[in-house]
Amino acid sequence: MSQATYNVAGMTCQHCVNAVTSEVGAVPGVTEVVVDLEAGTVAITADKVDDAAIRAAIDEAGYETVG
Numbered sequence: 556m557s558q559a560t561y562n563v564a565g566m567t568c569q570h571c572v573n574a575v576t577s578e579v580g581a582v583p584g585v586t587e588v589v590v591d592l593e594a595g596t597v598a599i600t601a602d603k604v605d606d607a608a609i610r611a612a613i614d615e616a617g618y619e620t621v622g
Contacts, residue, residue, distance in 0.1 A: 578616040
C-alpha cells in the first residue's frame, strides 16, 4: 500500500468533504480517503497512488490541489 497527502484549497464545509471523498474514492486502486477539513488536506491510501488521477479527481470535485 502507498500513501500520499494533498493540500486542497477551497474546502469549507461537510459538502466539500463528501464531494472530495466521493470523487477520490472512485479512483481505481484507492482504498481509503481521509479528508481533514480544518487542515485542508486529503490523505489517500491506495494500492499504488496515481498522482495525476488523484489530482484530477480533486479538480473534478471542484477544488484545487496546492503545492
